[in-house]
Amino acid sequence: MLNTNDILETIQMITDEHLDVRTVTMGISLLDCADPDGRKACEKIYRKITEKAKDLVKTAEDISATYGMPIVNKRISVTPIAMLLASAPDADPVWYAKTLDAAAKAVGVNFIGGYSALVHKGFSAGDERLIRSIPEALACTDYVCSSINVGSTKSGINMDAVKMMGPVIKEAAARTRDKMCAGAAKLVVFCNAPEDNPFMAGAFHGPGEPDCVIHVGVSGPGAVRAALAQLPKDASLDTVAELIKRTAFKITRMGQLVGNLASERLGVPFGIVDLSLAPTPAPGDSVANILEEIGLESCGCCGTTATLAMLNDAVKKGGVMASNHVGGLSGAFIPVSEDDGMIKAVERGSLSIEKLEAMTAVCSVGIDMVVIPGETDAAVISALIADEAAIGMVNTKTTAVRVIPAIGCKEGDVLDFGGLLGYAPILPVSTFSPSVFVNRGGRIPAPLQALKN
Template sequence: MNIGLDEITETVRMVQMENLDIRTVTIGIDLKDCADADFPAMQTRVYNKIVNYAKNLKPYAEQVEKEYGVPIINKRIAVTPISELLGNATREQAIELAKTLDKAAADIGVDFIGGYSALVHKGVTKGDQVLLDSLAEALTVTDRVCASISVATTRTGINMDVVKQMGTIIKEASENTRDQDGIACAKLVVFSNPVEDNPFMAGAFHGTGEGDAVLNVGVSGPGVVLNALKKHPEADLGEVSQVIKKTVFKITRAGELVGRAVADQLDVPFGILDLSLAPTNALNDSVAEILEEIGVERVGTHGTIAALALMNDAVKKGGAMASSYVGGLSGAFIPVSEDNGMIQGVNDGSLTLPKLEAMTCVCSVGLDMIALSGEASAETLSGIIADEAAIGMINKKTTAVRVIPVPDKEEGAMVEFGGLLGRAPVMAVNPFSSEGFVNRGGRIPAPLQSLIN
């Protein structure tokens, strides 16, 4: 079937002017067969397996990118949660393994490798505890390793003992990288209901239900959606939803095509397509600006959550119609430091931490890339994590916390993380203590799935 001139120009415009891109192709690699009581042997096997599967990721992705004329921004690796390999290893050995992952990523030429992870939403194994103990230092001595910890699920409840530890670990990671404004924390995600096939960093890991290797694709394009909406200033909200769905449908189709081409080249199965509106600091590549285009004067004001809910749902519907294998997180991300509109919302006093928390009830993921005042205590951080985990647990959705308490910085200061991580205004935390609650420990029981009002 012939393609019309207007359709060709639409696609070219989306790529060249509106930042349509494949945000990431992420190869998931199972490492369980690398486990070995001999630790150095295990390190070698881990390194070799990763390099063996992923060595061509970058050149192949770049080739496909050229052939189809759709840019692929990031090439990344996700591995089996490392705690599953640790067994009797010591804390020092765990850190060595993190360095092995870091080296493999560097040698392959990818910017992030995810999976320095533990799933401890119910209980903690010996290996899990070693990983938790090593976490702050492992994130300090490596550049590319990303970590994620699952502390809650809808079916298990919230493991508050680990939530308590996480507050301390985040604080420690921040102190360790004090001279870089606590950047180690930007590589650590605390999850409720994590997904096993998420291609987006820092929360990517290769879940236990996955095969030996798989290619998952993350597609984005807030700029494309924003531009589509700009053409319909008078549309009612039903029509707004329709415009978003149609646009997302096209983005998803392009993403699946490109993702499958890369998977074919690498000779690994295509896993899922994660359609997430993930902002960047590029001009107009902002989720906040979409909400403002829908009609809220500044992101964070009254109506923001309704607009976000509408947008997130339309994104999912468009994506689900376009591809049979939509998975991962699919929805909209609201990282503050990576979205110029969000930054402006905070600076203008419109967007606050409590509002961001509320927004996470209706969009994918959670409190993401938020710089907090250095005064935030470990218990306060644990309290923030517990709140977010509860939102995820009760709403049967993924939520996450990736916050950076910035040493010596107070509310209103601006922190530059550099590169993809962007810059963020430091936000204040509630000055009252959460200590009593957090120190009780134990597990918050799994919630009822009926009587749902």
């Protein structure tokens, strides 16, 4: 039975507390577009994407207008492009990136993900070519996002790939220096990357997915924070967790409705709801502010990891009751530049990159949208990736690194990306060298947790 109070609360969340559906993402398989002739492959890719996604934006906008639910982003994820490159050894990978960009512009989406490679156990044909092309591909396109999966709980960590990614990230930032180094903001390095992630920059359409599918990513940190603000300060943590669960249930229900409607109208299967709390730079719409509402003076102080663990768990428990198909990342995001409370915590000195790393052990994703000094050595970036991958590998969870070296900037400067990407001050990183470790190469073996059969 519909509860009138629940309906009114959801309306208030939308109007006053920044609640929205963050993204409707169409996943499209490009496996049938592979061709030894790279130019022909690109023609097939463009044709398939523009045919499958031609009504995506209009459908999402119609649903938003009909039901009064803001749908912020309309996006596409595709098969990791490295898989198609394997059959075209003479093709330039950048051709494929430009094709994705052109298709995204033709159908009107704001991002397209899948300029990707899955190299957690080693390199297949096409993988290394794609990785080396990433800086140029991101510099010459507007909407293309890239991701590389370098590790998993089952396979361990491919340290040869980790070593490659440090220089790639630096070059991606350098090639887009005149755009706030935004190339690096569209590149993420994963451990245990999910195949059905609707969020950018890490979305790709996994090989186990259907030919075409609709995924939905919800938001709602502002709604959770506002609900907690009504609790007395001496309410027990059991009460806090219960309220977060109930709020997450309502948020996820909205995402489930949008997903079902989009699936029906577009004639493609509904995939998953990603129930991640995705913050924005808008004041109050912040995961950091939720932690502070629970009882921290400032995000990053002692107690931050514990409160974040409770938040993440409560969000998952509430969300899974609202949808039979929860997937993607599904947790609390902590991107620095995209979260007003996180930005302020960095500015006041309470949040360090070391504390962020500890937080990633208990929440969704990892060191995300963090601006680091431009002169940071590539080996340091690679070692940071290895640290995050180790947390994901050992804890059987997704972790990732999306850092932006601020080329030509100094400590205290700010990179302002605008829009949902926000802005962030430069966070200092340890300059002690891990180069001997990084240069060893090889693989970090899979942990004992991998032996579950």
